Amino acid sequence: MLRKIIIEPDPVLRKKCDPLEKVDDQTRKLMKDMLETMYNAPGIGLAAIQVGILKRLVVIDVSKDQEKKEPLFLINPEIIHTSNKTSIYEEGCLSLPGQFAEIERPAECVLKYVDYQGIQKEMKAEGLLATCIQHEVDHLNGILFIDYLSKLKKDMIIKKLVKHKKEIERVIV
Ligand code: GNR
Ligand code: NI
Numbered sequence: 001m002l003r004k005i006i007i008e009p010d011p012v013l014r015k016k017c018d019p020l021e022k023v024d025d026q027t028r029k030l031m032k033d034m035l036e037t038m039y040n041a042p043g044i045g046l047a048a049i050q051v052g053i054l055k056r057l058v059v060i061d062v063s064k065d066q067e068k069k070e071p072l073f074l075i076n077p078e079i080i081h082t083s084n085k086t087s088i089y090e091e092g093c094l095s096l097p098g099q100f101a102e103i104e105r106p107a108e109c110v111l112k113y114v115d116y117q118g119i120q121k122e123m124k125a126e127g128l129l130a131t132c133i134q135h136e137v138d139h140l141n142g143i144l145f146i147d148y149l150s151k152l153k154k155d156m157i158i159k160k161l162v163k164h165k166k167e168i169e170r171v172i173v
Helices: 024-041 127-140 149-172
Strands: 044-047 056-060 072-082 088-091 101-108 108-114 118-127
Touching: 024 044, 024 056, 024 072, 056 127, 072 101, 072 127, 088 118, 088 127, 101 127, 118 127
Parallel strands: none
Antiparallel strands: 044 056, 056 072, 072 108, 088 101, 108 118
C-alpha cells in the first residue's frame, strides 16, 4: 500500500520520533508500505515520519541494480560512531521535491539498530549508504538537510516548496 509523503513545510516533519517497543506484524506491514512508497517515488531512503508516523523506523536501498534489490530495514537506528573524514554528496529528499544541495557529513558511520526480525544488529557504512543513514536518522530527530544550509538558501527552498504545495493543492481540490 502506497502512503502519502509529507512535503515541507509541515510541522510534522519537525517532530522527534519515539522508539519502537516491539517489532510485530503491524511494524513489518508499515515497513513494507514504506519500502513500496520509497521505490515508487523513487528514492533511496524513507523515514516513517515522512509518511506521518512518528516512530524511529527507516527503510533504505542504495543498490543501483533494479533487478537485485537490497532493502535495509532499520528500527531504532542509533549512530554510535562517525569518522573525522567527511564526504560531500548532492542530497535530495522526498519531502523536498525538486530540491538538491551538496551536504558535508562524516564519510563513515557505525550504526546500532534492530532488524526486520527484531534482532539487535550493528553495521559499518561508508559512501552513499553512510550519507543516507545520517540523512534518515536526522529525520527521526526532526532535522532536514536544508537545516545545514545558509538561512538565505533555506528560505529560498521553503518559498519554492510553499508555491509547489499550492500548485498541487489547486490541481487536486
Ligand atoms: O532519495 C533520496 N536520495 C538521497 C540522496 C542523497 C542523500 C540522501 C538521500 S535520501 C532521499 C530520500 C529521502 O528523502 N529520505 O529521507
Ligand atoms: Ni529525506
